[in-house]
Amino acid sequence: xxxxxxxxxxxxxxxxxxxxxxxxxxxxxxxxxxxxxxxxxxxxxxxxxxxxxxxxxxxxxxxxxxxxxxxxxxxxxxxxxxxxxxxxxxxxxxxxxxxxxxxxxxxxxxxxx
Amino acid sequence: xxxxxxxxxxxxxxxxxxxxxxxxxxxxxxxxxxxxxxxxxxxxxxxxxxxxxxxxxxxxxxxxxxxxxxxxxxxxxxxxxxxxxxxxxxxxxxxxxxxxxxxxxxxxxxxxxx
Numbered sequence: 001x002x003x004x005x006x007x008x009x010x011x012x013x014x015x016x017x018x019x020x021x022x023x024x025x026x027x028x029x030x031x032x033x034x035x036x037x038x039x040x041x042x043x044x045x046x047x048x049x050x051x052x053x054x055x056x057x058x059x060x061x062x063x064x065x066x067x068x069x070x071x072x073x074x075x076x077x078x079x080x081x082x083x084x085x086x087x088x089x090x091x092x093x094x095x096x097x098x099x100x101x102x103x104x105x106x107x108x109x110x111x112x113x
Numbered sequence: 114x115x116x117x118x119x120x121x122x123x124x125x126x127x128x129x130x131x132x133x134x135x136x137x138x139x140x141x142x143x144x145x146x147x148x149x150x151x152x153x154x155x156x157x158x159x160x161x162x163x164x165x166x167x168x169x170x171x172x173x174x175x176x177x178x179x180x181x182x183x184x185x186x187x188x189x190x191x192x193x194x195x196x197x198x199x200x201x202x203x204x205x206x207x208x209x210x211x212x213x214x215x216x217x218x219x220x221x222x223x224x225x226x227x
Binding site: 004031033035040041042043044045048050055056090092094096099100101102103104105106107 | 145147149151155156157158159162164201203205206207211212213214215216217219220222
């Protein structure tokens with residue numbers, strides 16, 4: 001069983017569209033994250049939720065909106081997609097919000113044309 | 114602001130060569146330190162971590178890292194690399210009381226020639 005699973009794994013869309021990426025973890029962790037990996041493979045945190053509560057919100061355009069319906073799910077919705085949004089988006093979870101030890105999903109590669 | 118710097122962008126080694134990847138961070142307080150590995154086309158996996166105690170930590174697949182507090186360094190080592198170690202290696206730091214936010218280095222691409 002995949003511990004942290006994301007869907008879809010690949011997403012190709014046009015500029016201006018709205019898209020969502022879903023993430024689910026079956027590890028029983030309290031904290032979930034979204035990271036963005038750019039074309040140079042640099043990883044940067046976007047958001048973090050602890051037990052459905054937003055605890056980290058980096059300087060991300062408000063076109064990006066995370067939603068956590070329960071502590072096992074953290075979805076990412078992106079409005080009005082731009083070329084610069086093309087990246088691999090990784091979901092991750094952690095047993096607690098303090099340590100930094102993360103379990104990553106396989107990533108969702110978003111390509112905006 | 115905290116930052117993590119990895120010394121090498123791309124390292125090319127032959128099998129059985131020894132590996133050392135440099136990592137330095139900038140933060141004077143309490144940190145947790147990590148090395149993550151990303152094999153081609155795969156997600157990031159934890160190689161090893163340092164929270165406290167013995168500054169020499171051992172991870173999976175024969176990797177180890179040494180935390181030198183005075184140098185703000187956490188270098189990754191392996192005595193003898195294999196072709197299967199070809200991957201991207203990321204050093205990362207989390208600062209105490211920041212919600213577990215990981216700050217990553219730029220990554221080092223390791224290519225091992227058979």
